[in-house]
Amino acid sequence: MSAAPFITLESVEKSWGDSRGVAGVDLVIGRGEFVVLLGPSGCGKSTTLRLIAGLETPTAGRILIDGQDVTALPPAKRGLSMVFQSYALFPHLSVAENIVFGLKVRRLPRAERQARLGQALRLTGLEGYEDRKPAALSGGQRQRVALARAIVAGHPLCLMDEPLSNLDAKLRHEVRQEIRQLQQDLGMTVIYVTHDQTEAMGMADRIVLMKDGRIEQQGMPEELYECPVSAFAAGFVGSPPMALLPAERLPVGLREGAASGGAGVLIGVRPEDLRLAGTGEPSLPVQITGIEFLGGETLVYCAGEAGALIAKLPGRPALVRGGKAALTWEAASRHLFDAADGRRLSDPLVPEPKASGGRAEQRASGTGKVPLAHRSLAGADHP
Structure with a gap:
């Protein structure tokens, strides 16, 4: 600063x-x-x-x-x-x-x-x-x-x-x-x-x-x-909140990087990083419990073996309440947390943000650049 x-x-x-x-x-x-x-x-x-x-x-x-x-x-x-x-x-x-x-x-x-x-x-x-x-x-x-x-x-x-x-x-x-x-x-x-x-x-x-x-x-x-430092931070910052799923209850292809078969590890995924799985992709089967159409995007409330989660999907997908779907996510978009104390675990697939000053410093320096980790906030670059 x-x-x-x-x-x-x-x-x-x-x-x-x-x-x-x-x-x-x-x-x-x-x-x-x-x-x-x-x-x-x-x-x-x-x-x-x-x-x-x-x-x-x-x-x-x-x-x-x-x-x-x-x-x-x-x-x-x-x-x-x-x-x-x-x-x-x-x-x-x-x-x-x-x-x-x-x-x-x-x-x-x-x-x-x-x-x-x-x-x-x-x-x-x-x-x-x-x-x-x-x-x-x-x-x-x-x-x-x-x-x-x-x-x-x-x-x-x-x-x-x-x-x-x-x-x-x-x-x-x-x-x-x-x-x-x-x-x-x-x-x-x-x-x-x-x-x-x-x-x-x-x-x-x-x-x-x-x-x-x-x-x-x-x-x-x-x-x-x-880059939330804990499961608490991950669940509090973001609307809808990040899904925090026990890794051992996920299909093998979706718990990549979680040691010991995922025991004692929570995998966190933001709603906008969830998507409908394609044929042959590792996926999480879910039942759709609710749908909220918001114009440019749709919130899909889901329940699966690993727990409840919310997917933020573009447009108006052809899904119905009470129906079934298969969700997936990219390995680079997920976060790992210790299930016991909630602390963030080392994750080589997700680079940590670079140390930086606040926005006031960026305005003063005239760079107008905000260092991001692996995705931009809410899917868009911010000055």
Whole structure:
């Protein structure tokens, strides 16, 4: 990562009696990075964000922002803004009054408040809504007000905790693109918490995947997708998820590279890497339990001796619910994991991704290249 370290967590822990929310997290975030803390409920991502914000105090470890130890400082002295899931707008105040409320509390001159307000309204597309009350706004517009309030604060760091979870799918897609564009335009460092891996994949320079209060894996979205370090990472990142099949229950021709007949090994295959088998190819017989036609592709839900799996097939294949099919995959597309502890196993057929910086580094270098492993993300090259 070429960006200068801006936020550093050193062996940070947080416990409440016998309950541990964060278990020794070490993390460095560069200035101007968009970092997503991703994971299931209870993994420690929101607690980590609250520790950075100063809303929680670590049980152990240190937190530094821009080289300053802020571990014991209150939120107001950490130089950051927050955007919450609930928007936290004052219902009796207008859009403009909500946006500049914090600036009035800090007693900034009226002329500066108005200048910042005008910029924030332009950036968030809220011009003309200044006098409306929150009740007269849509969910997406309310979230834009919360974003505008973070912008006017002028802080270089913005923390976002599940900010889009109250929006419908279409609005989530629109607003997340707006957030990403704002972050790039303003050069802010953003730490964004979500359990939605689609949000994480679409927005982040770097994803930090958490499990049980620890960092399971971190890297560019493509790296987590291409080379998951564990069965947990493989199953969490990707929609639909990777199929994880016991190797010993697969036909011999499909467990190539799995030692000892596949005992104790899981073979992982992405839905888009599954295809209908041709005549004479090694294949996995399955029964079709469901079909979802999505236009350019079809999700085919299957059950076989090795377990359930989902195939993402192009177009509209001639398959029917309750029917049978034979699936196969290329050896270079599969992943091997230890069935006991879930760790990734050495796989000579699948090259590991090269070490690289984040997308911010690629933009700075002007290369625009993203190193991939053996396939491009979702079947397409990404700049």
